[in-house]
Each structure stands twice: as structure tokens, then as C-alpha cells.
Amino acid sequence: MLEVSRKLYEGTDHEHSCQNPVQKISNDYYIVNIENDFEPDILEFYLKSEFKKMNITTDFEYAMYNCQSDEMVYGDYVSLSKKGKQNKTVYFPKHKNLVYYFAVRFPNETTYLFSSMRFWFVLSTALILILLIYVYSIFKLLQQKKYSELQRDFINNMTHEFKTPLSSILIASKYLIEQNPIKEDKKLYTYTDIIINQSNKLNNHIEKILNIAKSDYAPLEIKKKLF
Numbered sequence: 001m002l003e004v005s006r007k008l009y010e011g012t013d014h015e016h017s018c019q020n021p022v023q024k025i026s027n028d029y030y031i032v033n034i035e036n037d038f039e040p041d042i043l044e045f046y047l048k049s050e051f052k053k054m055n056i057t058t059d060f061e062y063a064m065y066n067c068q069s070d071e072m073v074y075g076d077y078v079s080l081s082k083k084g085k086q087n088k089t090v091y092f093p094k095h096k097n098l099v100y101y102f103a104v105r106f107p108n109e110t111t112y113l114f115s116s117m118r119f120w121f122v123l124s125t126a127l128i129l130i131l132l133i134y135v136y137s138i139f140k141l142l143q144q145k146k147y148s149e150l151q152r153d154f155i156n157n158m159t160h161e162f163k164t165p166l167s168s169i170l171i172a173s174k175y176l177i178e179q180n181p182i183k184e185d186k187k188l189y190t191y192t193d194i195i196i197n198q199s200n201k202l203n204n205h206i207e208k209i210l211n212i213a214k215s216d217y218a219p220l221e222i223k224k225k226l227f
Contacts, residue, residue, distance in 0.1 A: 001032050001104065004046040008038045021101075028106040033098050040064060040075050043102055048078065063092040064102045072103065155213045159206050166206070170199045 001022050021033040040062075047062060062075040072092040092103050176182055177192045 001030060001047075001050070003050050004043070005032050005034055007046050008034050008043070025103075029103065030105075031095060031098070031101055031103045033101045035100055037100060038064075038102075044076060044078060047104065058106055058108050060104055060106050062102055062104045065095075065098065065100065075102075152213055155209060159210050162206050163203070166199055166203055170196065170203070173199065 002020065005021050023031050023033070025031060043062065043064070047060070051057075051060070059077065059079045061077045063072045064075060065072055092105070095101070173192055173195045177189065177196065182188045182192055
């Protein structure tokens with residue numbers, strides 16, 4: 001709109017003001033102070049041309065101040081989008097201390113901004129989803145780590161509680177099998193030998209559990225063989 005004001009000064013005796021003539025009244029309403037008389041057709045042509053250069057394709061409507069009637073005269077509704085022209089009666093308020101000026105309103109400003117930022121909304125949504133998945137993955141990893149530590153502690157405690165009484169059983173059984181009354185009684189000797197063998201087997205199983213638990217927290221050692 002600043003460029004439109006400059007073009008309205010071209011070919012006239014007036015010089016363009018150094019100050020910015022464009023005033024933003026609201027998000028969708030602007031006024032431009034021109035200290036020179038101008039025609040509405042020329043104004044509409046310049047507005048269309050400059051909006052096209054800036055790739056602004058939303059609809060707009062404009063009005064001009066009439067010195068004789070001391071009121072804003074509605075210009076036209078200009079449709080730059082594919083929706084077509086809309087018939088609307090829009091009120092353009094008069095502003096004090098201005099003689100030659102025009103006003104521009106963008107009725108579809110909010111819709112236009114959202115549609116132009118559609119790509120960024122999609123990108124932001126995808127980014128939020130990726131972050132949520134990342135946070136969820138971290139949470140699950142920490143949860144699995146906690147469960148793994150609980151499992152390791154359980155195995156350590158369980159094997160320790162099993163090995164202590166098992167060691168006592170083995171010591172007592174080995175001492176018992178060396179006694180003469182047990183050696184003389186074939187049946188008692190067999191039972192004592194079964195206790196020792198099964199205790200050793202159980203002890204081997206406990207050792208395997210300990211080795212498996214250690215292998216989860218230590219790198220595997222590869223044993224290479226030629227064959």
C-alpha cells in the first residue's frame with residue numbers, strides 16, 4: 001500500500017511525504033493518507049497490481065473519503081480468490097484530520113493467513129508427533145531398564161538364597177556318606193548318594209542362571225575354532 005501511495009503521486013505536482021502514510025487500524029483494516037486527489041479506478045488498478053506482485057491473493061474491499069459529503073464512499077469488493085465476488089455492505093469509519101485518503105479492508109484475512117500457513121501447520125503437527133514418539137520411546141527404554149535391574153536383583157537374591165542352604169545340604173551329605181553306619185547300610189548309602197547328586201545338579205542349574213544373568217550386562221566372549 002505504500003507503493004500504491006507513491007504511484008498515486010506520480011504525474012502530479014505534489015511530492016510524496018517522507019513519513020509512512022499507511023496506518024494499521026486493525027488486523028484487517030488499513031488507511032493510507034494521500035495529500036492528492038485520485039480516481040477510484042486508478043486506485044483499484046494499483047491495488048490489484050501491487051497485491052499481485054506481493055502474491056496476496058485474498059479478497060479485499062476499498063473505500064475513499066469524499067470531501068463534499070464528508071463521508072467514506074464505498075468503492076468495490078475486489079475478488080482475487082477463486083470464490084468469486086461477494087455482495088456485502090461494509091461500514092468504513094471516517095477518520096479525523098485526514099482529507100485525501102483511502103481505506104482497505106481484508107474480510108477473509110484470518111482464513112487467508114491460515115490457508116497460507118497450512119504447510120507449516122502440517123509440518124509442526126508432524127514434528128510434535130515425532131517428539132511425542134521420541135519421548136514415549138525414552139520412557140519405555142527407562143522403564144525396560146528399571147525392569148531389567150529388578151530382574152537382575154531378583155536373580156542375585158534368589159541364587160544367593162538357594163546356594164546357602166544347598167551348600168549346607170552338600171556339606172552334611174558328604175559328611176554323612178563317610179560314616180560307617182551309612183556305608184554298612186546299602187539303602188541309606190544309596191539315599192545319601194542321591195541327595196549329593198541331586199544337590200550338585202541343582203547347584204549347576206543355579207550357576208547357569210548366574211552366568212545367564214551376567215551375560216546380559218557383559219559383552220559376549222566369542223570363542224573361535226578352526227574346522
